[in-house]
Amino acid sequence: MNMITCVISVFIGLILIITGIILYLFAERIPRNLLFGFRIGYTLSSKKLWVKYNRLSGIVLVFIGLVTLFLPLFISNIMVLILILLGLIIVSTITLTYMASREAKQELSFETVGLGVAGRRIWRIMPVKPSPLRIILAVLPPLLSIILTLYLLPYLPNLIPVHYDISGAPNRWDTLNDFLKITFPFIIGIECLPLIFMLVEIKAPMIFYAPRLPKKKFVNLLYDIGIMMAWLVMLVYIDILYYAINNKHIIPMTMFTVLILIVVAIILVEITWLTIRWKKNWGMLKYNSYG
Structure with a gap:
């Protein structure tokens, strides 16, 4: 049993279990x-759905947390464990979202949704289409990572450093085969998240709907957060490839840390501003008959 994998698994598992218990007991x-x-447009628009799906998501999180605790008994590779964990979370989220959408269409079908058109059906909220610039910025990270990997593949060594300590020295390696089968798809998947957000918004705009908030600003913020994270992941990936070949970092660790802090600060400021505005607008109105 890999000790690092075990510690990380226990830590994540306990967080999921505790979060799930809180959601269930205090829904x-x-x-x-x-x-x-469980913050999607369907649940934010109905107190009844908010309580119900927070409880359901709490049960799901406890289950996933328990699975995570026992995964190290069978899996030693941390990347495989994370992929399984993400898969469980994604499948559960999609399932709960689908259930909530079906129930919301019956319960909220004639409720005003804050777009200035009384009685507008909740599932007819128009999607916020990403601008051409955002689409380009979202496509570039996975595309460049794939091109760079194919170009550098003949030069990559048999062992690829994939994790570094605080000083920048590698402390975990993957074989080239494992790197291409596990780490590389994982990186590309994360870099594709902004594109997935855009597709989900176009196909199911109610998911990213927040009552009493300007939908365009809120959705564009989600796009921008995803794009910034994708570019950060791409920089990390480029640095991994560069270190594997040249045995040195292309980006100093201090500079990269500062860059991460700046991006996180921007995201927190934007989220805080939107949250304050949402609370202010929500507090000015009484809950509807479902709230």
Whole structure:
């Protein structure tokens, strides 16, 4: 059993279990918000759905947490463990979202959704289409990573450093085969998240709907967060490839840390501003008959 994998698994598993218990036990007491809970447009638009799907998501999180605790008994590769964990979370989220959407179409079908058109059906909210610039910025990270990997493949060694300590020295390696089968697809998947956000918004715009918030600003913020994270991941990936070949970092660790902090600060400021605005607008109105 890999000790690092075991420690990470226990840590993540306990967080998921504790979060799930909180969601289940305090579902009725947790107000609708943009930071904690099963936060999609369907649940934010209905107190009843908010409580129900927070409880369901709590049960799911406890289950996934328990699975995560026992995974190191069978899997030693941390990347494989994370991929399985993400797969469980994604499948569960899609399932709960689909269930909520079906129920919301019956419960909220004639409810005003804050777009200035009384009685507009909730599933007819228009999607916020990404601008051409955002599409280009979202496509570039996975595309460049794939091109760069194919170009550098003949030069990559048999062992690829994939994790570094605080000083920048590698402390975990993957074989080239494992790197191409596990780490590389994982990186590309993360870099594709902004494109997935865009596709989901176009196909199911209600998912990213937040009552009392300007939808365009909110969705564009989600796009921008995803794009910034994708570019950061791409920089990390380029640095991994560069170090594997040249045995030195292309980006100093201090500079990269500062860059991450700047991006996180921007994201937190934007989210805080939207949350304050959402609470202010929500507080000015009484909950509807479902809230």
